Amino acid sequence: MSDIFVSELSKTYEGATPVKALGDIELHVQAGEFVALLGPSGCGKSTLLNLIAGFESPSSGTLTVAGEPVSAPGPARGVVFQEAALFPWLNVWENVVFGPKIAGQSKSEYVARAEEMLEITGLSAFKKHLPVQLSGGMRQRVGIARVLTLGSKVLLMDEPFGALDAQTRLTMQELLLSVWQKLRTTVVFVTHDIDEAILLADTIYVMSARPGRIATRITVPIERPRGLDLITGEVFNGLKRDIMQQMRH
Amino acid sequence: MSELTEKVPSTSGGARGGRVYGEAIKRGALALLVPVLVLIAWQLVGQSAHFAGAVPTPARVASAWYDWIFAAPGMGLNPYLGTWVANVQYSTMRVIQGFSLAMLLGIPLGLAIGWSRLASLTLDPLVQGLRPIPITAWLPFSIAVFGIRDMGSIFLIFLGGFYAIVVNTTQGARDIDRNLVRAGKMMGASSGQLLRRVVLPAAMPSIFTGLRIGLGISWTAVIVSEMVAVKSGLGYVLWDAYYVGRMDIVLADMASIGLMGYISDRLIVAIERKVLVWRMLQNH
Numbered sequence: 001m002s003d004i005f006v007s008e009l010s011k012t013y014e015g016a017t018p019v020k021a022l023g024d025i026e027l028h029v030q031a032g033e034f035v036a037l038l039g040p041s042g043c044g045k046s047t048l049l050n051l052i053a054g055f056e057s058p059s060s061g062t063l064t065v066a067g068e069p070v071s072a073p074g075p076a077r078g079v080v081f082q083e084a085a086l087f088p089w090l091n092v093w094e095n096v097v098f099g100p101k102i103a104g105q106s107k108s109e110y111v112a113r114a115e116e117m118l119e120i121t122g123l124s125a126f127k128k129h130l131p132v133q134l135s136g137g138m139r140q141r142v143g144i145a146r147v148l149t150l151g152s153k154v155l156l157m158d159e160p161f162g163a164l165d166a167q168t169r170l171t172m173q174e175l176l177l178s179v180w181q182k183l184r185t186t187v188v189f190v191t192h193d194i195d196e197a198i199l200l201a202d203t204i205y206v207m208s209a210r211p212g213r214i215a216t217r218i219t220v221p222i223e224r225p226r227g228l229d230l231i232t233g234e235v236f237n238g239l240k241r242d243i244m245q246q247m248r249h
Numbered sequence: 250m251s252e253l254t255e256k257v258p259s260t261s262g263g264a265r266g267g268r269v270y271g272e273a274i275k276r277g278a279l280a281l282l283v284p285v286l287v288l289i290a291w292q293l294v295g296q297s298a299h300f301a302g303a304v305p306t307p308a309r310v311a312s313a314w315y316d317w318i319f320a321a322p323g324m325g326l327n328p329y330l331g332t333w334v335a336n337v338q339y340s341t342m343r344v345i346q347g348f349s350l351a352m353l354l355g356i357p358l359g360l361a362i363g364w365s366r367l368a369s370l371t372l373d374p375l376v377q378g379l380r381p382i383p384i385t386a387w388l389p390f391s392i393a394v395f396g397i398r399d400m401g402s403i404f405l406i407f408l409g410g411f412y413a414i415v416v417n418t419t420q421g422a423r424d425i426d427r428n429l430v431r432a433g434k435m436m437g438a439s440s441g442q443l444l445r446r447v448v449l450p451a452a453m454p455s456i457f458t459g460l461r462i463g464l465g466i467s468w469t470a471v472i473v474s475e476m477v478a479v480k481s482g483l484g485y486v487l488w489d490a491y492y493v494g495r496m497d498i499v500l501a502d503m504a505s506i507g508l509m510g511y512i513s514d515r516l517i518v519a520i521e522r523k524v525l526v527w528r529m530l531q532n533h
Contacts, residue, residue, distance in 0.1 A: 053435065055434075075435070075436055085426070087447065099437055102437060132530045150436060
């Protein structure tokens with residue numbers, strides 16, 4: 001069964017000179033699959049993610065998630081933004097329970113889950129901190145804990161580690177791997193980092209620009225659970241060479 | 250957890266606290282230096298034969314001000330004995346009423362204009378069209394409609410605060426980070442929840458800017474309106490004292506207005522510091 005189903009999808013931004021951002025997109029993501037959208041900037045990978053999230057609507061084509069056409073953003077599809085997009089006036093705890101709280105859930109319904117998600121993202125000691133008091137990596141942890149607490153079946157991640165330093169990025173990738181290992185939600189992960197795509201994803205869709213298209217679909221033949229030591233392995237490097245070749249064409 | 254950068258200032262120890270205290274005294278002394286010199290020069294010039302009488306000396310102003318505050322009220326012949334507190338209260342009450350009205354209408358209206366395209370298209374032109382009319386130009390209209398009563402004054406104070414609050418709130422709601430709105434929607438917020446829990450707090454820094462500017466204009470408005478539209482308050486006394494040639498009271502009155510404006514501004518800043526802790530930390 002396909003969890004995210006995209007067919008013949010295109011997106012054109014109307015204007016004096018219409019810009020075709022995406023064309024002929026075919027994307028079928030299984031429930032529980034980790035998919036990476038990989039490509040250079042301007043290839044429309046973030047646009048595709050925004051369409052799946054419901055922030056924008058397609059110009060033509062089919063887009064359904066769990067059988068339902070996507071018409072507006074909602075808690076079924078949790079989004080992790082590039083710059084975390086936390087509410088700066090709320091502390092870590094208040095940010096994380098924002099969703100359940102506005103949905104009218106009672107405390108007993110969400111406290112245990114929120115505590116657990118803060119625990120697995122390593123934030124338990126920082127509940128009272130404001131976002132401004134946290135580093136970029138810590139803020140992104142809150143962004144992840146927030147959508148996990150939301151209980152989304154599908155996670156959409158828009159270059160969530162793109163703005164972090166190399167060291168922190170590795171830590172966060174490791175964290176995401178272990179979280180995903182536990183929860184097995186469907187993930188669509190946008191990145192321009194080949195290493196990151198191979199390390200995290202089951203399937204990589206390599207995209208090309210102008211207009212944004214899916215050029216290749218690559219299955220990553222690496223066993224799970226995965227760890228960072230994999231990055232220097234033989235299979236990894238072979239795959240990386242292949243992808244780099246394809247991205248050049 | 251080396252990723253965490255702690256930005257909260259550590260609680261100052263005794264030695265550091267002492268140094269901060271000394272620093273404050275030094276700054277206070279420097280701030281007062283020039284004003285004190287001006288007062289001394291003014292006193293000396295005012296005492297000299299050439300200028301005697303034209304402008305009252307600081308000493309005379311201080312003594313008149315003292316009597317105005319503390320002296321036992323006369324038999325109604327001298328309105329400048331012991332009536333200061335009452336007049337300050339009249340003006341302050343009017344500012345509180347007019348300014349509260351300005352906040353009550355200005356903040357929701359500004360949020361609506363900044364947030365909703367429809368509200369922006371229908372209401373913004375009206376606000377922008379009326380805004381260039383100076384509040385002083387509204388005086389005759391206000392008296393004609395409300396008469397020589399409190400409401401006339403309160404209306405002008407409201408108007409003075411209103412525009413600054415609306416314009417700044419609108420700006421704050423418009424400048425909101427698009428991803429914060431998306432994050433709110435993604436978590437299932439309805440339009441009403443977005444407005445109250447995302448747009449309003451995000452606009453808060455701009456709203457406070459509007460409140461500070463608006464309150465300053467409201468104090469201008471109360472003085473102008475009391476000169477013409479009512480028969481009490483600091484503005485009324487100011488004009489009245491001028492008519493009967495009590496320049497000492499005029500100056501004491503001016504100083505009182507400045508003092509009240511300053512205190513109310515500090516009050517808003519103090520509230521802002523409490524409400525916008527997150528913003529203060531950001532700017533560190």
